[in-house]
Amino acid sequence: MRWQSDPLLHVEHLTMRFGGILAVNDLSFTAGRGDITALIGPNGAGKTTVFNCITGFYKPTQGRIAFARDGRADETDVAALTQTARRHARMASGDIYLLERMPDFEISGKAKVARTFQNIRLFQGMTVLENLIVAQHNPLMQASGWTVLGLLGVGPYRARERDAIEKAKFWLNKINLLERADDAAGDLPYGDQRRLEIARAMCMDPVLLCLDEPAAGLNPRETGDLNTLLCMLRDEQNTSLLLIEHDMNVVMQISDHVVVLDYGTKIADGAPAAIRSDPRVIAAYLGVADEDEAQAVAGERAGERT
Amino acid sequence: MPAGHDTATSPATQRLNNALREAGLAALISAGLSFPILALGAEPDINNQLALQTRWSWMFAAIIIIACARFFAVMLDGWRARTLAMAGLLCAAFGFGTWYFAGIAEPKIVGGTIVAGLIAMLAAFPIDTSESRASIAAKAPARPATILSSTATSLIATAGIGALIAFPLAMLWWFGSAGSLKWINNYGIQILIFVMLGWGLNIVVGLAGLLDLGYVAFYAVGAYAYALLATQFDLSFWICLPLAGIMAAFWGILLGFPVLRLRGDYLALVTLAFGEIIHLVLTNWSDLTNGEAGILSIPRVTFFGVPFTAGEGGFAHLFGLEFSPIHRTIFLFYLILALALITNFATLRLRRLPIGRAWEALREDEIACRSLGINTTNTKLTAFALGAMFGGFAGSFFAVRQGFINPNSFTFMESAWILAIVVLGGMGSQIGVALAAIVMVGGTEALRELDFLKQLFGQDFNPVQYRMLIFGLAMVVMMIWRPRGFVSTRTPSIFLKERKAVAADLVGEGYG
Missing domain, CATH: 3.40.50.300 (P-loop containing nucleotide triphosphate hydrolases)
Incomplete structure (x- = not known):
């Protein structure tokens, strides 16, 4: 509990x-x-x-x-x-x-609090690896000095990006998609896209x-x-x-x-x-004849009262 | 095709009947339409009164062309065969027209075009059969294009930059000091300005997927920022350049805020309006901008302080050269080349940084971005600001090159032109945008040199007037042939083993 x-x-x-x-x-x-x-x-x-x-x-x-x-x-x-x-x-x-x-x-x-979507929302035109790197946007943004240091090529961005790739590889291994890391996410079969969306969310820790x-x-x-x-x-x-x-x-x-x-x-x-x-869950899911539902609910209520 | 009745008509005959019927119908409709428009014309007579004139030949020519076109469209399946047949039809019609309407009886031209057209139309039929056979045979899906290896890419890039650096000197050597001005200025500098503008807008439209129809506003802000700072405060170009960029970026953010909540068509409309507002302010705020008259005598570019003037202390004197105005032009060429390359390298680098990936992710799916902790507001604003900044740099270069600016240089046409370069090049592709700028700006310049058509149509024919028409036609054909631009595939920003191109149909176009 x-x-x-x-x-x-x-x-x-x-x-x-x-x-x-x-x-x-x-x-x-x-x-x-x-x-x-x-x-x-x-x-x-x-x-x-x-x-x-x-x-x-x-x-x-x-x-x-x-x-x-x-x-x-x-x-x-x-x-x-x-x-x-x-x-x-x-x-x-x-x-x-x-x-x-x-x-x-x-x-x-x-x-x-991360989430996935009912109708998969991957970045279809980006590769599998890129999807997982985008998910690590905030720590990488910080490492690139909010773009300024990264643009000048100084600071810890290179190293942090390598770490991000390692994390992405870890998750690709978990969902058996390491071989397809460089393919477009939109090219994956449906089941793989579902797993990739979960891995992408997990890359946010x-x-x-x-x-x-x-x-x-x-x-x-x-x-x-x-x-x-x-x-x-x-x-x-x-x-x-x-x-x-x-x-x-x-x-x-x-x-x-x-x-x-x-x-x-x-x-x-x-x-x-x-x-x-x-009984109420069964009634809601399967649907029952009206009197059965009435009985089930009445039974529940009676149970609650006692 | 609907199944025939018991009659023993072969599919080929059925198809021919069908095509003839369609062609007849098209002829009827075009007859109805062209009768009041083409056959009847009103022209002023000697008394300057409108008199009705009949032009039956025009009408019949239109009907025949339309009926033939419809016939080919029904008879032919493959697009190559169709294109060939239509081109042949236009060619034959052109040849006939020069003889019949324009009264040119040059037999080589008239006969040649008509015969060539007829051959093309006839050749379309066997091509069509072989093409449809081939398309049935090969149904295998096309492999995605592989991308050049990074060494090959850097080799090509180095060669390209080398060629661009050598370009003005080669022109100078080839055409001499006077003749090279056209090539360095009209082609070189003009194209590079638009390459830079295209690359700047590419950040907003190509990467972030935000449709911006008012990009010229930032170009104008940059140009006026330099012009006003230089004329009022005597600041040098090298100080004004970053200031103009910052100013444009500031206006980019200012535009960004109200449009953050808008998407697609609505975003496009507001950016369009923003471009018009800047244009109107520049026209009407006479105290600041001197209105339509514009800002005159903007300080010209100097070679890091050394002016390009004749005589003592000038560039030519300092380097022991003979004075020539081409020196300034060549320096301007290298200046815009450097600015454009800075834009390119910054964009390429940004694409590999988190901000660049966030822009592309935003174009692909904004909601998914928000679920991954990406602040979409800031991401959009940086795209607007950086795109605007490069537009501002280009604008101040424009001002220093022209020495004179007025609001008419910053109309909606310029925005449309820059956007067309980005779309034609392939949204998001740097090399595509550069190619498109060369084709569009260089192409319209090259179409000025159509003087040979005067021999065909007589001396009062002015071919320059037709260059936009020809150009528009070419654009339509391009968009049919390659709807996603020259470079439609996307290059991934990072890879584990192999950099594979992402097919165009997967890449999002953005909704704003």
Whole structure:
């Protein structure tokens, strides 16, 4: 139960409204450090909207997203930070970021929350290696003296660039694409592009990696490889993962914690085994006859009351 | 092709019928259209009143040409055969026209062009059959072009730079002091100015993918910065040059801020408006810029303080040469060559730095950039600022070369011209842009020398008037033949084992 004992991401009362549409409705959940947290739900449940709020691509209508990059985010510290106008503070309990206040590139660059996209967003016209080097933009920019020193050819840029290539090679090895390092990313087959996007995000040394449907469009063998890769990220790289996924094989096999959304509202939250047997989740996913659903919900309510 | 009925018409016959029907239809439509436009003409008669004149021959010529063109378009599949047939048709029409309309009865010209045209049209048919056979046989995907090795590239670059350094001296030796002026000035310097402008704009359009239609504004800022600083404060060119660059970069950032949120067409519109604003301000702010009259007697370039004048203390006297105005021109050539090479080396170096990679990543996918911690605002602003800075350098060179500037040198036409060089060269390619500048600027200059056409069309024919028409036609053909420019592939900025070119269809064009 690391999402209760050692959470790194606190999503609290998150609401996102587009005009008259309520995409996310008062959603609260936590993600544990070192966990693979799965966010599941039927199509249109608002999963990607939650992702876009966490990674700063949308500004949430309401709610707080507190991120403890290292250490714990004590409630009192988060509350104290919320009172100020600041986005980030180094508190006694560690670095705390209020993601809803930060622009997208700072969330990825400073808070170290990386992401991938549902429709793969690689730099298609750049090579595989270049994609991984671009992901290390901020440290390299600093090494090149914000371009000035690099343009003059002085400073540590050459050495730092070599380090960046080494890191890229490390990740290319992990995803078995070292042979194709000099090919255009757009030339890779679909499954390789998916893995490359994950490797590109990992080149930023993220603390939390958000994956939007990483298994979409993969065949069963590729899905198996993906599971291995994601477990490796968690166990060897100590990266916490938050993933949206429709493939229940992936979700149930590798995730430590599952949050279920339906129509923008959380309907279940718990360990995979508990989610699998939850009648409301089954109802939302498979659809049931109206009276069955009414019964299931009534049963749940009765259970809650007692 | 729709399956025929039971009738035993072969596909070839069917196709011929089809082509004849299409040609007939095209002839009917062109008859309807050309009757009021070509057949009926109104011209003033002796009493200066409009009188209706009929020009049936014009109309029939148009109908025949259009019908033939349509016939070939339906009959021929391959683009080589089509191009050949159309060229033959135009050639034959041209030959016929010179005889019938222009009244030139030179049998060699008339007969030659008509026969050549007919042969070309007939030759198109066998070419078409062999071409379509070949295209069926070879369906294998083309291998991506490999890039020249770095030693070969540096060898070619060194040879090219060597040739450019030798160019003015060779011209001087070949044509003498008076004759070489045209070659060094009109061709050499003029082309190099546009090479430099193209390279500057290439940063914004080619690398960062931000469509800028107002680039001439920065060229103007640089030119006026030098002109005003030099005439008002007596500053030397070498002090003004960096100041002009900084000034232009400042205006680049100023333009950058409001357009950061705009993309694509909207970005293009605002940059276009910015170019016009600068032009209008230069025209109307007479107190500062002297309006349409422009700024006169801008200090001319000196050889690091030594003026290019006759007599005591001048350049020629100092070096023991006979005075000649060509010395200044040659110095200007080397000056713009140095500036252009600085632009090139800076751009090549920037491409290998994080900022350059971020520009290209921005062109490929802005949202992905933001997910990787790249501050897209700053990235766009640096692209605008650096592109503008090189435009400013080129502008101050322009001012020191001309000695006189007024707002008419900085119209939208110049912006369009520079953008055309970048697009024709292949967005993002340095060598492509240089080639395009040579073709476009050198080509329009070369088209001034069409005097031989006077022998064909008579002495009152002025071929210079047609050079833009010919040039426009050439541009259209180029864009059909190579829609992504001369160099359409992208060279990666870094590689592990082998530098492979990235195919053009994968490289993004940017949305702004």
